[in-house]
Amino acid sequence: MRIALLLRGVNVGGVTVRSADLRALLADAGLDDVVTVLASGNAVVTATDARGAARAAEAALERRYGRRIRVLGIAIDDLAAIVEAYPHAEDDAHTPYVVFALEPGVAAALARLEQGDGEAVAAGSDPRGHGVVHWSNPKGTTLTSAFAKALERTAKDAVTTRNLRTLRKVLAAA
Template sequence: MEYVALLRGVNVGGITIRSADLRELFAGLGFDNVRTYLASGNVRFTSDAAERAELKAMTEQALTERFGYEAWIVLVTLDELRRARDELPFDSADTSHNSYVIFCADGVTRDALVQKCHDLPRGEERILPGPGVVYWNVPVVDTTRSPFGKELGRAAWKRTTTNRNIRTVNKIAA
């Protein structure tokens, strides 16, 4: 099975991990075809292990032990990542807006995040549920200041979500 580990909070906020070190760690865990994408904690690999929860726990523990931080990842299959990309409901060529895919650890998290966004002022933001994800489209100038952007930054979502710009998702999926 081909997986993508999406690390939360890497190379921001003082947690710096080089791509070469990530590749070495994942290969050391017995994964094959390990590749990293960009410097934001994206690792694509193959594994014969059948239990996703075990892979996630093992990877988080290894990251924590090796790099000395409390690691959180969202683990998706490559097919799930490609489906999220393919079903993006926004125009990714629109340069006035950023389109993001918020990957969620499970359906409960996704549903809670979608419900929470109903209570926030929207402005020009658009937020829509997708297959295991939440899609977010926001004016470029408002990404970090938007109500939803601030909500995503809350500690409540730290362990169960991570977001990627659609351009990053496209690079991982290629």
């Protein structure tokens, strides 16, 4: 089955994981047909199950970089359903995101966080049971909006966030 692997906290001030290194590392971890997408910690692999693929990737990353790098593994069909369910309008004035909870209960709490002017937040479902949050914010406010600040304070290490456009590129690479 094709599985998307989304690494948390790489290439954004933490550990730098180059695409070529990630491809080699995942292949050495026993994952097949590895394709990386952009330089932001995204890969698509073939494996028997998403959780197992994520665990294999996390173990390989920890051996290579000496620290835990959380990895979300999600079946491509499930990722496509999450992208398709994005409820907010997409326009040139806003940036569309999906916030993936890495732990149970986090998404519901995030959906209740404060939102700023022009922001929209909606809880969504995810087959892992951890949930997602669909977030739209005015361009240029990704780090400074009310929701972004609340997200940083309350769930920084318990989520990984992707631009909806990036997720569409991950799906296209599958």
